[in-house]
Amino acid sequence: MSQRLLEIDDLVVRYGPIVAVREVSVNVDRGEIVALLGANGAGKSTILNAVAGLVPAAAGRLVFEGEEIQRLPAEKIVRRGLALVPEGRRVFPKLSVIDNLRLGGVAQRDRSSLDAVRQQVLDLFPVLRERSGQAAGTLSGGQQQMLAIGRALMSSPSLLLLDEPSLGLAPIIVDEIFQLIVGLREQGTTIVLVEQNVHRALEISDRAYVIANGVVDREGPSAQLRASAEIERAYLGIGVSA
Numbered sequence: 001m002s003q004r005l006l007e008i009d010d011l012v013v014r015y016g017p018i019v020a021v022r023e024v025s026v027n028v029d030r031g032e033i034v035a036l037l038g039a040n041g042a043g044k045s046t047i048l049n050a051v052a053g054l055v056p057a058a059a060g061r062l063v064f065e066g067e068e069i070q071r072l073p074a075e076k077i078v079r080r081g082l083a084l085v086p087e088g089r090r091v092f093p094k095l096s097v098i099d100n101l102r103l104g105g106v107a108q109r110d111r112s113s114l115d116a117v118r119q120q121v122l123d124l125f126p127v128l129r130e131r132s133g134q135a136a137g138t139l140s141g142g143q144q145q146m147l148a149i150g151r152a153l154m155s156s157p158s159l160l161l162l163d164e165p166s167l168g169l170a171p172i173i174v175d176e177i178f179q180l181i182v183g184l185r186e187q188g189t190t191i192v193l194v195e196q197n198v199h200r201a202l203e204i205s206d207r208a209y210v211i212a213n214g215v216v217d218r219e220g221p222s223a224q225l226r227a228s229a230e231i232e233r234a235y236l237g238i239g240v241s242a
C-alpha cells in the first residue's frame, strides 16, 4: 500500500470564462492532516469540489489510491472512500438527524455494516443520538456541523475533505470541532482541511498549502509556516484570528 493517498496534479478548474484554479498540485499522504489556506476567493473550495467530483476539472489529474478519478461522478468517488463536508454545512433542514445520517450512507451497499457505522457515528456525537428524531434545521450551528461531518463519516471515508468546519461557530464549539478532527486522524482518517482560522489550522495540520488567486503560493510543514510571521502578513492578510 503506497503512502500517497491523494495526488492533485496541475488541476485547472473554470467557471465559464473565469479560471478559478490554475495548475494547482497538492499531495496528501495517508495519515496526514493537510491544510489549504488562503484569502476569500482564492480557490480553496473549488479545489475540494473538483476532488469530490462536484465541479469538472478542465485539465490536470486527480489520483486517489493510485487511480485517476477526475472523470468519475461524485457518487462513485464517495464509494471509493473520499467524502466532502461542504462549506456552509448544508444539512437537510426538514429531515431528521437520523435521516440526514442515512443519506450519508446511501452509496454503501452493505446494510449491516451501515448500521454499525451509524452506531459509531452516534457514539462519536452523543448530542446527535439525543436528537436523532429532531429536524436537522432545529439544531444549533455547531450541532449542524457535527451532523454534516457525521453524514460524511457514514461512507467510512479514508479521506475526508473539510471545507471551513469552524466558520461561524462559537469559540468553545470551534475547540470541539478541532479536537474532533485530531481524533479522526488518530483513528486513521486522512484529512484535507480548508480553514480561515489559520492559527488553529496550522496547529493541528502536518503540512499546509497557501492558495492565492488560483495557484499554490507557498507550501511546507505547518510548523515552519507557523514560525513565519511574514506568511501571515504577506499571504494570509486580514481575517487571521487566534
Ligand SMILES: Nc1ncnc2c1ncn2[C@@H]1O[C@H](COP(=O)(O)OP(=O)(O)OP(=O)(O)O)[C@@H](O)[C@H]1O
Pocket (backbone or CB within 6 Å): 015, 018, 020, 038, 039, 040, 041, 042, 043, 044, 045, 046, 047, 087
Ligand atoms: N459557481 C461559480 N460560478 C462562477 N464563479 C465561481 C463559482 N464558484 C466560485 N467562483 C469563483 O471562483 C473563484 C474561487 O472561488 P472559491 O469559492 O473556490 O474560493 P475560496 O477560496 O473557497 O473562497 P472562500 O474563502 O470565500 O470560501 C472566485 O473568484 C469565485 O468568485
Ligand SMILES: [Mg+2]
Pocket (backbone or CB within 6 Å): 044, 045, 046, 087
Ligand atoms: Mg470556500
